[in-house]
Amino acid sequence: MIKLTKTIQALNSGSCKKVAKEEIQNIEPDLLPLQQGLSLSSYVSNMPFSTVILNIKEENNSLNIKTGIFYTGIIAGCSCSDDPSPTDEQNEYCELQFSIDKDTADTEVKILEC
Numbered sequence: 001m002i003k004l005t006k007t008i009q010a011l012n013s014g015s016c017k018k019v020a021k022e023e024i025q026n027i028e029p030d031l032l033p034l035q036q037g038l039s040l041s042s043y044v045s046n047m048p049f050s051t052v053i054l055n056i057k058e059e060n061n062s063l064n065i066k067t068g069i070f071y072t073g074i075i076a077g078c079s080c081s082d083d084p085s086p087t088d089e090q091n092e093y094c095e096l097q098f099s100i101d102k103d104t105a106d107t108e109v110k111i112l113e114c
Contacts, residue, residue, distance in 0.1 A: 002031055002107040004100050011063060011102070017053050020065055024051045024098065033111045034071055037094025041073025045089055054095070065098040066112065 010019040025048075034044045049071035057064045075088040095112040 002027060002098075002109065003105040004098065004107045005105040007065070008063065008100060008102055008105045011058070017056060020056070020098075021051050021053050024065075024067060025049070029071070032069070032096065032109055034069065034092075034094065036111050037069070037096075038073045038092055040090040040092060041075045041088075043074045043076060044092075045072040045074045047072040047089070061102055063100045063102060065100070067096050067098065069094050069096055
């Protein structure tokens with residue numbers, strides 16, 4: 001389970017957006033639905049991703065953060081010994097929404113757009 005505790009702690013400060021960006025960028029990529037957001041490649045690479053905070057909305061019991069995620073996907077060859085095509089990387093983009101419970105910092109992530 002993802003917990004964005006620092007973001008909740010920074011909620012009423014001027015640094016909430018900055019803290020959210022830093023905390024999201026430190027999430028293990030395997031915990032995010034990046035594979036579902038691929039449009040130009042086959043697999044998510046292990047390269048770091050970049051986050052842009054698009055919108056932060058405070059609800060009764062949750063904080064919803066809409067983000068743009070820039071990451072890299074891989075177009076892989078057939079992996080045959082005589083395959084001349086190198087592994088090719090493509091830039092990818094998708095939008096994710098992080099819904100953070102204000103009491104527990106438990107965070108749900110869903111993909112919005114690619």
